[in-house]
Amino acid sequence: DGSLQCPTCKAIYGEKTGTQPPGKMEYHVIPHSLPGHSDTKTIRIVYDIPAGIQ
DSSP: OOOEEOTTTOOEESOOOSOOOSOEEEEEEESOOOTTOTTSOEEEEEEEOOOOOO
């Protein structure tokens, strides 16, 4: 419909412009902390976007 939607709260915002390549983004919460942040977990973000021409 031309709008963007937050995957978490489902709020609609912004407007899509141009074309977008097929692809996906995943995130995983890992129960390990990083140096300097001993009281937190780690969020790992993985992008899968096929090769193409911009």
